[in-house]
Amino acid sequence: MLLNFDRLGWWKYALLTITILAAAFLLLPIFFIAALSFGSSQWLIFPPPGWTLQWYGELLADRRWLESAWTSFKIASIVTVLSVLLGLVTSFGLVRGTFLFRDALKALFLTPMILPVVVLAVALYAFFLRVGLGGTLAGFVISHLVLALPFSILSISSALECFDKSIEDAAILCGASPLEARIRVTLPAISHGIFSAAVFSFLTSWDEVVVAIFMASPTLQTLPVKVWATLRQDLTPVVAAASTLLILLTILLMALVALARKVLKS
Amino acid sequence: MSTYSDASSVSAPVPRALRRAGFSGVVPALAFVAIFFIVPVAALLLRSVLEPVPGFGNYAELLGSATYLKIFANTFIVSGLVTAISLLIGFPVAWALAIMPGRLASVIFAILLLSMWTNLLARTYAWMVLLQRTGLINKMLMGMGLINQPLPLVNNLTGVTIGMTYIMLPFIILPLYGVIKKIDPAILQAAALCGASRRQCLTRVLLPLAVPGMAAGALLVFVMSLGYFVTPSLLGGTANMMLAELIAQFVQSLVNWGMGGAAALVLLVVTLSLYVVQLRFFGSQNTGGR
Numbered sequence: 064m065l066l067n068f069d070r071l072g073w074w075k076y077a078l079l080t081i082t083i084l085a086a087a088f089l090l091l092p093i094f095f096i097a098a099l100s101f102g103s104s105q106w107l108i109f110p111p112p113g114w115t116l117q118w119y120g121e122l123l124a125d126r127r128w129l130e131s132a133w134t135s136f137k138i139a140s141i142v143t144v145l146s147v148l149l150g151l152v153t154s155f156g157l158v159r160g161t162f163l164f165r166d167a168l169k170a171l172f173l174t175p176m177i178l179p180v181v182v183l184a185v186a187l188y189a190f191f192l193r194v195g196l197g198g199t200l201a202g203f204v205i206s207h208l209v210l211a212l213p214f215s216i217l218s219i220s221s222a223l224e225c226f227d228k229s230i231e232d233a234a235i236l237c238g239a240s241p242l243e244a245r246i247r248v249t250l251p252a253i254s255h256g257i258f259s260a261a262v263f264s265f266l267t268s269w270d271e272v273v274v275a276i277f278m279a280s281p282t283l284q285t286l287p288v289k290v291w292a293t294l295r296q297d298l299t300p301v302v303a304a305a306s307t308l309l310i311l312l313t314i315l316l317m318a319l320v321a322l323a324r325k326v327l328k329s
Numbered sequence: 330m331s332t333y334s335d336a337s338s339v340s341a342p343v344p345r346a347l348r349r350a351g352f353s354g355v356v357p358a359l360a361f362v363a364i365f366f367i368v369p370v371a372a373l374l375l376r377s378v379l380e381p382v383p384g385f386g387n388y389a390e391l392l393g394s395a396t397y398l399k400i401f402a403n404t405f406i407v408s409g410l411v412t413a414i415s416l417l418i419g420f421p422v423a424w425a426l427a428i429m430p431g432r433l434a435s436v437i438f439a440i441l442l443l444s445m446w447t448n449l450l451a452r453t454y455a456w457m458v459l460l461q462r463t464g465l466i467n468k469m470l471m472g473m474g475l476i477n478q479p480l481p482l483v484n485n486l487t488g489v490t491i492g493m494t495y496i497m498l499p500f501i502i503l504p505l506y507g508v509i510k511k512i513d514p515a516i517l518q519a520a521a522l523c524g525a526s527r528r529q530c531l532t533r534v535l536l537p538l539a540v541p542g543m544a545a546g547a548l549l550v551f552v553m554s555l556g557y558f559v560t561p562s563l564l565g566g567t568a569n570m571m572l573a574e575l576i577a578q579f580v581q582s583l584v585n586w587g588m589g590g591a592a593a594l595v596l597l598v599v600t601l602s603l604y605v606v607q608l609r610f611f612g613s614q615n616t617g618g619r
Contacts, residue, residue: 065517065527065534066427066428066509066512066514066517066535067428067514068428068429068430071527077421078424078425079429081418081421082421082422082425082426082429082437085418085419085422085498085502086436086440088495088498089440089441089443089444089495089498089499090440090443090444092452092455092456092459092495093443093444093447093451093452093455095455095458095459095465096451096454096455096458099458106463107461107463107464108463109464109468149358149361150358152354152355152358153354153357153358155351155354156351156352156353156354156355156356157351157354157355159351159354160350160352160354160355161350161351162350162351162352165351168355168359171362172362174366175362175366177600177601177604178370178597178600179596179597179600180556180558181556181558181573181576181577181593181596182373182556182576182593182596182597183366183369183370184577185373185576185577185580185589186369186370186373186593187369188580189369189372189373189376189586190365190368190369190372206365208361208365209361209365209366212358212362216358266446270449270450272450272559273558273559276577277577277580277581287448287450290450290451290454291450291559294450294454294457294563298458298461302454303454305451306448306450306454306455309451310447310448310451313443313446313448314443316446317442317443317446
């Protein structure tokens with residue numbers, strides 16, 4: 064009876080009210096930022112006295128904003144490619160391998176997911192100071208790859224675990240080379256896992272801020288670092304404009320994932 | 330969790346060749362993780378007992394000074410508050426999600442996902458603006474005549490708690506939803522048939538059945554909160570610094586690697602031991618964190 068929506072009596076309305084309030088609590092700040100980015104008040108007064116595209120203009124006119132967005136995009140793209148390739152090779156080893164300590168290794172590969180990011184950030188910062196990778200593109204890529212790889216291994220290996228290996232063996236019996244069978248039979252079958260690995264890796268890198276704060280140099284910074292540095296000074300509406308563009312990107316990626324799930328799973 | 334392939338399910342002693350089968354595939358990632366994850370973290374922790382002089386001086390200072398103990402206490406207080414509030418809001422929402430009509434549930438799910446996927450900085454910025462003295466929240470409260478003066482809602486404990494709860498809420502709703510969804514409605518029907526009132530059904534049947542899931546979800550949120558850096562430093566004041574900020578400050582502004590390493594080790598030990606507790610006690614539970 065408590066698990067039947069229509070037999071809850073007045074409790075039903077209490078539950079619905081809390082749920083709708085919680086949903087509003089989660090949703091409204093996101094809408095609020097989007098509305099604010101078109102508001103004409105420099106002091107972020109809401110509702111704004113008028114509407115304007117001025118903040119977007121400032122954002123696009125400022126070379127440093129554009130450069131940091133481009134840097135973020137470059138890093139995230141390289142991280143995505145490396146993360147998927149490394150994740151693929153590793154997942155095949157983890158799912159099909161029979162070597163000693165296989166499960167312990169899998170646990171090790173997933174550890175960066177649960178480690179407080181600030182510890183990794185500080186550790187890599189010290190390490191890169193020693194080896195001279197601080198403030199370089201390679202430093203950014205490596206540190207983001209440490210964070211993205213666990214997601215990639217997780218997505219691809221769970222897809223691979225659901226795949227029946229005898230189909231691949233059948234292709235080999237029909238005359239395909241082992242590599243050909245893997246590329247033409249297995250990879251298409253686990254494509255949804257590869258796709259989520261790619262999206263997760265990209266977003267992990269694109270949104271990452273803690274490690275990036277430590278990696279950044281005056282000449283090389285990612286978009287989140289630029290947002291962070293701006294916010295430490297003031298709450299300018301330019302950040303609202305940047306945030307709105309980030310929110311749009313999120314919605315776009317979510318739609319893409321939903322679409323891909325439909326297409327790849329069918 | 331792991332499903333075994335054909336070769337490893339053979340109960341006979343594993344032939345020598347199979348003990349290394351597939352290992353070459355994990356070598357590149359293993360090398361990468363060893364060089365760029367294990368070595369740097371181990372080096373940082375080592376520095377805590379080597380710099381400025383070998384010994385446990387850094388730990389004595391960290392655990393013996395009132396300033397740092399206050400930061401530890403504050404970290405636990407904020408994480409505890411955030412966990413408690415998330416659980417209070419999250420349980421009814423998860424319960425409603427598990428039984429509401431599918432169409433409505435999928436709208437709520439979409440909102441949960443959108444919020445989770447939206448850039449953390451953007452979400453934190455939203456609260457910075459909403460909670461400021463001239464912000465919308467203060468304006469609304471004053472408009473309703475509830476307060477005469479703007480409340481200080483940001484750069485203090487209130488601000489951090491609101492911002493962190495906002496971020497953690499989806500992380501507790503999703504595992505709780507999974508737990509409630511798995512409960513067999515027949516159990517509650519049986520309780521009702523035996524004459525239990527609605528309240529008794531809730532307190533004696535539904536809540537006890539959901540407790541393992543609640544504990545697992547709460548532990549996950551608590552551990553995640555302990556290590557948060559961005560949101561506390563933007564929404565909190567200097568008076569309520571959290572452990573992650575302390576680590577960053579030791580390294581960035583004080584350039585004290587020994588103390589930074591020591592503080593990092595404390596955070597790491599607390600985090601990992603809580604995860605071990607979670608795996609030990611709720612390993613079979615689906616906690617969403619997997």
